[in-house]
Amino acid sequence: xxxxxxxxxxxxxxxxxxxxxxxxxxxxxxxxxxxxxxxxxxxxxxxxxxxxxxxxxxxxxxxxxxxxxxxxxxxxxxxxxxxxxxxxxxxxxxxxxxxxxxxxxxxxxxxxxxxxxxxxxxxxxxxxxxxxxxxxxxxxxxxxxxxxxxxxxxxxxxxxxxxxxxxxxxxxxxxxxxxxxxxxxxxxxxxxxxxxxxxxxxxxxxxxxxxxxxxxxxxxxxxxxxxxxxxxxxxxxxxxxxxxxxxxxxxxxxxxxxxxxxxxxxxxxxxxxxxxxxxxxxxxxxxxxxxxxxxxxxxxxxxxxxxxxxxxxxxxxxxxxxxxxxxxxxxxxxxxxxxxxxxxxxxxxxxxxxxxxxxxxxxxxxxxxxxxxxxxxxxxxxxxxxxxxxxxxxxxxxxxxxxxxxxxxxxxxxxxxxxxxxxxxxxxxxxxxxxxxxxxxx
Amino acid sequence: xxxxxxxxxxxxxxxxxxxxxxxxxxxxxxxxxxxxxxxxxxxxxxxxxxxxxxxxxxxxxxxxxxxxxxxxxxxxxxxxxxxxxxxxxxx
Numbered sequence: 001x002x003x004x005x006x007x008x009x010x011x012x013x014x015x016x017x018x019x020x021x022x023x024x025x026x027x028x029x030x031x032x033x034x035x036x037x038x039x040x041x042x043x044x045x046x047x048x049x050x051x052x053x054x055x056x057x058x059x060x061x062x063x064x065x066x067x068x069x070x071x072x073x074x075x076x077x078x079x080x081x082x083x084x085x086x087x088x089x090x091x092x093x094x095x096x097x098x099x100x101x102x103x104x105x106x107x108x109x110x111x112x113x114x115x116x117x118x119x120x121x122x123x124x125x126x127x128x129x130x131x132x133x134x135x136x137x138x139x140x141x142x143x144x145x146x147x148x149x150x151x152x153x154x155x156x157x158x159x160x161x162x163x164x165x166x167x168x169x170x171x172x173x174x175x176x177x178x179x180x181x182x183x184x185x186x187x188x189x190x191x192x193x194x195x196x197x198x199x200x201x202x203x204x205x206x207x208x209x210x211x212x213x214x215x216x217x218x219x220x221x222x223x224x225x226x227x228x229x230x231x232x233x234x235x236x237x238x239x240x241x242x243x244x245x246x247x248x249x250x251x252x253x254x255x256x257x258x259x260x261x262x263x264x265x266x267x268x269x270x271x272x273x274x275x276x277x278x279x280x281x282x283x284x285x286x287x288x289x290x291x292x293x294x295x296x297x298x299x300x301x302x303x304x305x306x307x308x309x310x311x312x313x314x315x316x317x318x319x320x321x322x323x324x325x326x327x328x329x330x331x332x333x334x335x336x337x338x339x340x341x342x343x344x345x346x347x348x349x350x351x352x353x354x355x356x357x358x359x360x361x362x363x364x365x366x367x368x369x370x371x372x373x374x375x376x377x378x379x380x381x382x383x384x385x386x387x388x389x390x391x392x393x394x395x396x397x398x399x400x401x402x403x404x405x406x407x408x409x410x411x412x413x414x415x416x417x418x419x420x421x422x423x424x425x426x427x428x429x430x431x432x433x434x435x436x437x438x439x440x441x442x
Numbered sequence: 443x444x445x446x447x448x449x450x451x452x453x454x455x456x457x458x459x460x461x462x463x464x465x466x467x468x469x470x471x472x473x474x475x476x477x478x479x480x481x482x483x484x485x486x487x488x489x490x491x492x493x494x495x496x497x498x499x500x501x502x503x504x505x506x507x508x509x510x511x512x513x514x515x516x517x518x519x520x521x522x523x524x525x526x527x528x529x530x531x532x533x
Binding site: 394397398 | 502
């Protein structure tokens with residue numbers, strides 16, 4: 001999450017947590033670290049100074065409440081002030097009319113179409129029916145792209161590459177999707193300047209009469225996001241914002257704080273390339289994750305979301321009684337895959353960032369490979385993995401397009417996991433990890 | 443020009459549709475890449491072996507392959523090599 005910013009901030013917090021005495025000097029040092037981290041991620045200098053000033057003031061003058069050590073007090077002040085920097089409140093997307101019409105805007109390359117795909121999936125998961133109208137008359141491929149992103153998700157798409165009239169397309173799309181809960185309008189992202197963008201919004205608004213206009217801002221532009229958000233905010237009072245590409249750039253912090261500063265509501269953030277990488281933006285959760293305090297709430301929500309789809313009830317009993325088969329392992333892998341990138345999941349656990357970047361990517365790839373290998377096994381082999389010997393290994397490797405060594409590796413991993421699971425069953429699981437595992441297996 | 447020679451080309455156990463390139467009378471049973479390498483060198487050709495390569499139609503076994511520097515058609519070269527491999531087996 002936000003690359004370097006998260007890393008340096010959580011390092012600072014760890015440093016602070018490890019100190020024995022907290023005096024003025026320590027406070028100054030912590031503030032300096034935070035300043036450096038924020039400026040590096042392109043947060044406006046003025047904002048950074050305001051932030052550090054109020055941290056300093058509060059840390060030195062406020063008495064820590066009873067029962068809280070000075071150290072914890074400072075941590076909570078830093079947390080408070082950082083949350084303030086991002087606008088404190090979280091803004092949820094409330095669908096209160098039918099069809100709820102959302103107009104998507106954004107400069108060229110801001111990730112509009114991708115974000116629409118993600119949002120459509122998000123809404124589908126919440127149980128709404130979704131129609132997407134593609135009015136991009138400049139880039140015929142946009143329609144194709146939308147279709148790809150929403151493939152297999154029961155999202156209807158309307159578009160016509162032959163029709164060059166965006167307003168006409170909008171009108172027809174609107175008529176067609178009258179029965180949907182939500183209609184999303186994709187617009188042509190051809191503009192290089194805000195002015196044109198806003199004109200398009202006005203024209204389309206006259207026809208669509210949207211309940212909400214969402215501006216997609218590319219997080220990599222840093223504090224320049226301020227100008228865009230400001231113009232947008234002035235032009236409409238039903239506007240909200242999605243900041244994208246927060247995974248790739250160090251400048252995401254700058255973009256977020258700039259948008260928050262002018263009071264524009266950020267509803268979602270895009271945190272990666274995968275279709276699930278869209279999160280409701282909640283400054284409190286966001287900051288706790290950034291500071292390495294973990295975000296168990298998000299994680300548990302995610303786990304719940306996944307296990308609602310597929311509950312492996314028998315698994316738990318089987319596992320606890322020491323009978324853990326390859327089939328159980330496959331269910332677990334599938335769930336992990338659905339929860340999104342491991343890296344993201346890990347960053348929600350307290351003490352995050354422990355996983356080196358490469359290691360987690362490896363793991364993710366490995367999981368995918370293991371799933372493919374298991375697809376090449378027979379039912380019998382999944383139930384009784386011990387029968388898999390040389391010739392079966394060869395057959396499975398050939399069937400799954402992998403090497404013999406890969407299959408052996410998977411079997412070894414299975415045996416290790418089985419052993420660990422046996423141990424888990426006996427001991428009582430505690431702590432967040434235990435909670436997570438229980439959720440996993442429920 | 444560099445020509446790639448896969449052992450499959452000369453393998454009497456393979457059918458033509460499986461990748462054999464020479465008539466059965468020239469082919470030998472399961473030739474190895476190093477046999478082919480030796481034969482090519484005997485023809486005074488610049489040749490090298492890549493032993494961890496796998497013939498794509500049978501990607502699961504890495505038979506290795508030989509790269510030969512030869513100016514001419516592969517179909518001319520193959521019988522020459524095949525004959526040499528064959529005679530080397532007889533001894």
